[in-house]
Amino acid sequence: MRMRTDALLSVALLVATLIPVTAQPTTPPPADARTLLLDRFDEDFVPDGQRMTSPTVIVPAGEHTGGRLVTGGETPIEQSGEFIEGRFGQAFQFHGMTAMYYPVPGNIDVTAGAVEMWLRMGYEPVHPSQVESRYRNQLFLNIDPPGPARFIVYSTLVQFCVGVWDQQRQLVAYVGAPMPWHEGEWHHVEVRWGRRLELWLDGELRGSEDWAGLFGPMSVDLKQTQMFLGSRIHDSDIEAEFAVDELRILGPGGEQVPPYPLVTCPRIVTPPTLDGVLGDGEWDGAGEATGFVGLNDNRPVVDQTNVFVAHDERNLYVAFECTDPENRPLEGTFTDRDSAVYQEDAVDIFLQPGPDVYPYYQLVANCIGTRFDARAIEQNGRRAFDIEFDPEWTVATSRGEGRWVMETAIPWAELEGRSAPQPGERWRVNFCRDADAASRLSSWSWIAGNFHRPSNFGEMVFRGDDRAMRLSKLTGLRDGRPHARLDLTGLAFDPPVTVTATLVDAGAATVAEAHKDLIDAKSFTFEPPPITSGDYVLTLTAATAEETLSYQRLPFSVDKPFDIAVAGYPYEGRLWVTASIGGMPDLPEGSMVRARLVAGEREAGACEITQFDRGSGQGAIDITQVEPGQYEVQASVVGPDGEVLAQAAAGWEQFDRPVFWMSDAGMERTVPTPWTPVEAAADAIRVWGREYRGDGRIMPGQIVNQGQDLLAGPIELTATVGGAAIDLSALPAAIVEAADDRAVQEAALDGPVPMTLRATTEYDGMQRYDLTISPAGEATVDALALAIPVRREVARFILPSSGRFSKPVEVGDESWRSAFMPQVWLGNDDLGLAWFAESDRYWKPVDDDAMLEVVPEGDVVTLRANIIREPRTITEPITITFGLIATPVKQVPTGDPWYFRFGAVNNAYQLYDPQASAIYHTERLEYPAAGNIDPAQGTLEFWLSAGGMGGGGPRPIAGIYGDGGSMVLNWDLSQDRLWLTVPGPEGELQIGATDAGVPMEGYVHVAATWGERIALYCNGRLLDSADGPLPAAEQMAASPEKLRLVLGSAHGWRGWTWFDVDEVRVSGTVRYAGDGLAVPTEPFAPDEATLLLDHLDDRFRPDGEDAETRPEVMAAPGDHLGGLPSIGCEFVDGVFGSGLQVGVVGARPCREMLQEWGVDAYNLWSWLPKPQWDEVGWPLPLFTEPEGVDLPRMNAAFDEAGVRTSTYMGYMGIGAPTRWSRQFGYEWRREPVSSQPSEPPPGHSYLDCCGNARGYADYLAEGTRWLLEEQGFDGCYTDGNAHVYPCRNTHHGCGYYDDDGTLRPTYPVFGTREYLERMYRIIHEHGPDGFLVNHVSYNIFIPTMSFTDVYYTGEHEHYEDLLKCRVRWQGTQWGIWPILLGADSHTYEAMYYTYRHAAQDREPVAGLRRLRLPRGAVDPLLPRRGVGHRARGR
Amino acid sequence: MKVSLYLREGEGAFLVVGNLRAEVTECTVAVDMAQMGLGEDVRAWNALSERDLPLQDDRITVRLRPNSFVLARLERR
Incomplete structure (x- = not known):
């Protein structure tokens, strides 16, 4: 591969732009396969109330064969309009109270599609207030189902609009955009629907909204629906004064797809074991889907199924986990191939690879693994089944308590000789479940009639990498307590995936929604408040900006007439009671809900709820004076006559006021360093x-x-x-x-x-x-x-x-x-x-x-x-x-790679103890072993020297290690003893001798052979042997990935491994069989038996990670280039050319090393030790006293070493459930709610909070003071706290209602800024070494980040974008010192440092050395800088 | 593969050659030494391991492990 650097450098100059491209169509729309209706208006006539337009494409309804004009008001039909010169050919110009009706069935698909047309205004839309009222709006397209529901494409003269109204005539979906149009101009308009509602004007996307189909969750009978252009003659006085041309309606296709489910099928490296058992972790990398719905009944079934999908070059892998809460006996009797297994407990896989419906494949397996397979083809215009289609696909099943499992591998080649799908390829698929009763049939993508409806299949998108979503849990829908969980698979976080959950009711009102950017974690949960009787739709989407990874839209019903939810807002001083009476539609007028807050017999507060909107109402109970303790809210629906019609209850706890209650910590009007007064x-x-x-x-x-x-x-x-x-x-x-x-x-x-x-x-x-x-x-x-x-x-x-x-x-x-x-x-x-x-x-x-x-x-x-x-x-x-x-906001040396020199520390809790915190290294030269050694027979030989190093005890020199066995060569200098240890079923074999003859200076040849006997030679002499092969040879050979070939200590630090080695050779044969051998007199030469030969003649500086030897022969290099010497090894003179001294870096107290290398900052990731951390969950709740560690003593030890300390103290959220989440969760949380699972402890999750919540700000500010004053830290590290997340939680001051009454988000810049300023002030006024680290990846938001000494960034981001490096990662423009966390690959980190520091006007290599430092442990190769860090003092 | 170059004109240059692939890859990078003011007598070495890198006809060839990199230093002798 060749590259020219000048071409590469030009990458940095690429210009990105966000400007949308305008692409007004220049040709009339074609009548293609998606076209349901196309009216070009090219055949003219004089309107007479009888004649109709002649659409190019239409499904007529009886005699209704085209656009039929109808007038109303004072508009005579002959003045309803005329044909004029159009955008292409002719167009129709509307006048007056006129509408043009089209038949509906077959001419529009409400699930997905698009409508496009050219429009021209019939007058100059000047200031709206100066336009006659009859023209003030223009109604272009109307779709009216029975009842008040409407879909209208219209204009307010200044704004082009698309609106959907529900059966209560409430606007439930809307997109709009300005339309600075003038009289006589033709403009192209397109409205698209499917999973979103989109408005395109003149080829430009001008607005979009999450919305399903045309009417969302509303049920629409197309036979009773009207569709027309122009005036709403019977319920509006707006007159039509516009021209239309080239009206086209498209059905589903392209991006306009019906809301069928989508699953991603990732590519995996390790295929699952097909044994019918979902082994631990076996399917963790697969895409997963659930939410099976009944055949003919698009609602979740009780017997739920989870499906797992993955693929590699050879196979598609699918697993079904079929649950049966009732634990019914399974029906599985058919054993013959292609018998009627689908009449029993069985699962179906439908695969439609191409864009055409046929062929598609049906693969069925019953619960005992009997297969049925068929190929559906088109024959004489009808579907036919080729039962002779018998691909060789592997099936394994198992039964368990309340569940059964099927695993399968379907070779691509067996699907009529196909290859593995290309990345991005999309197949229509469905996964179905059979049973012996039709009422128990279910499928992933909803289907009515029978499973052979390809138009209703879902979609599977193949990827070339390991990224997919797993919808693993979807429960509680029928009980009105939904709970969903999605997880992202794979290594990468970038491009970021956003998960969205939306719960809407039958009136299309949003009941609850949540979303989460999967930046730091890969899981998402959705758990809205309880809901009552009614029909709902839950939509779960996981998508990047470019593509959807998972989509599921699930209608369901709840049968629960009345319920309440309670939420405490301590700073607001109120307990809000939300009462849902949606399940009681026939309540008499004047009914209300009474809620009482009680503890036993004592009433602590009460409220009445009399106003309800769509079945839901709220009331508040004053809790400012309520004593701490356990309470219950008892609520009753009370009729106008006082009769109690329904009851519900919910628990609530009033907590003590915490230490940070209404804290003013950090709110002093002082100017912290390094700023100066205004x-x-x-x-x-x-x-x-x-x-x-x-x-x-x-x-x-x-x-x-x-x-x-x-x-x-x-x-x-x-x-x-x-x-x-x-x-x-x-x-x-x-x-x-x-x-x-x-x-x-x-x-x-x-x-x-x-x-x-x-x-x-x-x-x-x-x-x-x-x-x-x-x-x-x-x-x-x-x-x-x-x-x-x-x-x-x-x-x-x-x-x-x-x-x-x-x-x-x-x-x-x-x-x-x-x-x-x-x-x-x-x-x-x-x-x-x-x-x-x-x-x-x-x-x-x-x-x-x-x-x-x-x-x-x-x-x-x-x-x-x-x-x-x-x-x-x-x-x-x-x-x-x-x-x-x-x-920049302040002065910092952003070009100085050592301004903050963070180091990793061994056992930081006990830094004060030199023994406990000592640093150790491995002592070895390790080669890739799989394929380079044969446990059945072979020879391992090399030249060995003591290199003048005496002392120490016995040490391993070389070893072959594998699954269940090993053979290790040991050396004891004091006895001049060399011997092999070989564990066997009857104990350990020891094969060797004292007086082996290894001199303190100079090299000797050493060889170990194994095959029919195990033998050890030194300097040409057989020292010892034992008959028989390596005892575990077969087991070792069966797991080649577990084989290791190590010269030195295989098991970490020993402290005295010193020896020199040269000419390492591994052979696949037993080279020496007698009592002696002729000592080689020249370097080994490769031959057919040579598996590995390393002359060790290529000198370099071992770095323990990337610097590998270059063997002359390495039969199976795998991912390696050679042997990897550990830090401490060095090249020395060998017997022929160079050899390698396998040496050790002595254990040294960590504190001493920190000083030696000039480390001057340290961040402790967890200020609670691991067992306690697991008990309380992450992020650690502030004010929790650590057990078993002495943080003040630890911090004092760091102080003595000249190292400033911080600790991970703040995530933009809190753990839940915890004391703080129970007390403040509702008040602090961001809305829409954002949370994600984070175990341990079991059931624990993050609950994302908002910087505008004053209580949360107090918690962080007072928590900062606690960490500094009580625990001895110098500073703090926050994780994402300088971001400004949109929030609609009105209880802490976020969100606002717009002119239409819609609650819209606000971005809490000032609230977030204020609490960071408080933390910064507390830290900097605590001591001169104070520092605040804010981790801010993917973003720079300077009004809040201003209060930052160090920003960690770049985590999980792709690093190829040099413009991003330049603008976001330099720090210079911002006045904040940056540290790049490194992406998911070491490579990127190196790139960053070279860019970031080598590009500065300074010695480049010095910057590079930083590479090693944050990666843990210590590196003796770093320059000995001495105690060069800053003078410190408190 | 990804290559970036940092130049101190007339003195030396720094190359980061990254292998973003999942397999061992050999990569040849052609560098116009004259245009960078480095002349004809240039030494190239791995800045971390200090191992000399083969440089012939203004081309450096390196073999890289998956997701690995070499930090190549170029300096006029």
Whole structure:
């Protein structure tokens, strides 16, 4: 393979862009196989109420053969419209109260499909308020099932919309986008449905939403459904004034697929053992699916089935685990191939490899392993079965208590000579379960009638790697307590997989949802609150940005009339009771739910719930004065006459107030190091390294950063009111507060719409702007926009952040546009400027990609936040908040690889004990053995020397180790004894002699042979022998992967292994048979019997990991290039050329080594010892006292060694169940809920929390103080806590309701920032060595990361993206010192360090040496730097 | 395979050759020494093991284990 570096270097210059490509179609749509309806409107006629259009493709309904015009109101039919020149050929122009109806059955598929058409407005859509009301909306396509439900494609003149209304006429799905269209322009519109609802305008995706089919969970009878273009004659006065051309409706296909399930089939290396038993770990790497539904009844069955799928080059592997909670006797009697096994307890595999339905294969096995197989083919236009199709597929089954198992391997070649599928190949498949009663038949993908319905098969996607999802648990659906678990298989985390669970009711209202980015962990659980009677749909999706790995949509029913859920919010002081009465639809008016909080006979509080929305209502009980203890909430549904109609109860515990309750830890108004106090002057606000220069303006006219001007012109914040534009940024500023930690300026605008702009600048350079608009009565703001012009040489890169992910983009000539994101940074390799905001509250419109823009023009790159683009009417004061922060935020030597020199430490808990914490190394030269040695017979020989090293006891020199046996050559210098030890059934054989003749100086030839006898020779003389083969030779040969060939100590450190070795040779034959041999006089030469020959003549520096010898012969190299010498070995003069001294690095106290190498920082991953950690679960609950370890003493020992310590103290969540989760879980958690299993202890999981929850902030701040003051640490390590996750938990201040009443997320920038600042302040004011490590992979979010001394990053990320290295991993632009954690491969880490440090203007190799340090233990090859670390002191 | 190069013009260069494959792979990297100002007399060695790497006609050939790498140092003699 050849590569030219100049080509490779150009990779770094690749420009990424997020700008969507506009691709308006240029040809009329074809009538292809997916087309259900195509009306080109090319055959014209005069509307008369009788004649219809002549669609190219349509399924007529009787005499209804095309588009039929109907008018209403005052519109006569002859004025309903006319045919005009269209986009292609002719089009139809609508006028007045007119609609064009099409037949529905066969012409649209509500499960998946698309509709596209060309539209032209019949008038200039000027300001909506100036358009006649009859034109104010335009209704393009209407699909009306019976009842109030609707699907409408329409326009509000400024916005193009797609809406779905449910049977209560509630809007349940919506996508929309601005449509700046003008009269006479043709525009292409396409709406797609399937697993999502998507709106495409002019070839560009403009909006999408999770939604199933056209109508979601609603049942639609197409025979009773109407579909029409134009006016809703009977329930609206909107007149149609538009033209339509080329109307086409597509059925399922492409990305528009019905919501059938999807499973990923990974490629595996080790095939499962086909014995009918799901062995431990055997199927762990497989894709897994469950959630079988009944034949004809699309609901989960009781007898659930789990299916496992995997493949390799030869086979498809499938396993079924068929549960039967009733433990019925299994029916399995047929034993003949192709007998009717499907009438018994059996499982079916349906495989449809191609895009065409035929052929597909049906493979059935009953519970005793009898096979039935058939090939379905098309014959004379009908399906036929080829029963002669008898592939050789292997089946094994087993029965157990309440379950039976089938395992199979299906060779690809047996499926009509196929090869293994290519990565990305998709097959339609289904997995079904037979039984002796039709009522017990079930399948993975729902099917009605019989299993032979390929259109209803699910889908299996093949991968070329080990990545798949496992839906392993799906329980509690019928009981109204759903519980689902998904796990990601494989090594990689990147690209990140997001798992989403959505539970909706029959009215399409979302009952619960959760999502999780699988970044650090690979499991996800979904456990919503209890639900009551009704129909529901649970959708589980696991997908990356590019592809879906798992999808399951499961309708189910719950029969439980009334239930309650209780949730305590201690800081809020309320216990919220959610009552579900959805299962009692006929409750008399005036009914309510009464809830009482009781402890025994004592009532501690009560509430009444009288308002219900879709069967659910909430009430709150004041718990601020409730004494700690166990309580029960007893709830009753009470009719208007006082009759109790139903009852339910739930337990709750009031806990003591914890030590961190309402803590003010870290909230002092001080300026922590290394920042300096804020300097507020009339002309500028100055902080470390930066100057926000306003010269009297409220917003900067210039930002001077590290002496450089950032801006190309003044920042402008422009509001347009009543047609007048006002530059708010230029309002005169008054300093209203000037303190060390912040300066506050204010500016005011009087007039009909008074506004104030308040600017708060904090010592780290963060500027917060609060714009408050306070209308007197009602006012309209027509526009509000922020423009930040940045100098081109500064704005080389854009780093937008979703709060959790940020992908850098290089600024080119094109504009970058985006929907709302909480951060957009513009900068270069050295500095930059970030804009940020917590939410798009009050922005209008939202969700399109014109909210944020970066526009390059000449020497200026302008960042625009287009806050209000459509007039917003304001009736009460509103505050719009955003912020700026110029970076770097502080001074750190980001180019210094030794600024923080973390080291791994052996037995850190006992660092103070030199013995307990001593560091040891292995002492060996090890070769790959499988294929390089034959346990049945052979010869191992080499030249041996004591190398002048005496002392020590007996030591192993060489050994062959395998499953059940070994042969080890030992040497005792004091007795000059050489002997072989061979364990056997009657004890250990010892074959050898004293006075072997090994000199202290010089080499002797040593050989061991095995075959019919075992013999040992030294210097040509037979020392000893024993008849018989190696006792365990057969067993050793049967497991070649367990064979080892080691020169030196096979079992770790001994402390005195010293010898020199040369010319190592392993042969597959017994070379020496007599009482002696002729001592070789020259290097060995390869021959046919040689399996391994290593002259050891290639000198290098062993590093214990990557540096291997280069044998002349190595019969089976496997993944290796040669033998691997451990650290401590070195090349010496040999008998011929070089030899290798197998040596040892002496055990040394860890503390001494830390000092020697200049390690000056250490992070303790668990401040609780392992047994205790397992008991409490991860992340460790703060304030749990460690048992059996003395952390203050440990930390003092580190202190003496000059090493600063931190500990892993914060994950962006808490363990559950724990004391803290039970008390604060609801109040702290992020919503949608995000949790993942994390055992031990059994049942333990993470519960992700939100930085805006004040109690959680207090917990972390006070916990920081506890770790420092009580346990002696210098600092803390947090894991993901500087990310800003979207959250909708209103109980702690997140989320907001938009104009439509929809709860939308906010990004808790300021809450997260505040608690990190508190931690930082506590740490830095505790002592001069304090440091806060924030682990932030996949992201840089600078307003929160500002309070970070060291950021760990890059974990699980792909490392090929040099732009990412440059923008996110250098640290220079951010003022924070980076450490790259390394991806899942050592290789990437090396790349990083070379990039990160070798690229600096310094000695490259010094940077490289860092490679070894974080990887554990110690490396004697590192430069002896002496105690070069910083002076410390407390 | 992935190769990156870091150059101190006229003095030396640093090559990271990574094998991202699942099998042992031999890779030849062609480097234009003259363009990098290193001239004709260049020494190449493994920076970790300090083992000389074969350099012929401005080409370095290395054999790499799966998911392994070599850190190659180039320096004008």
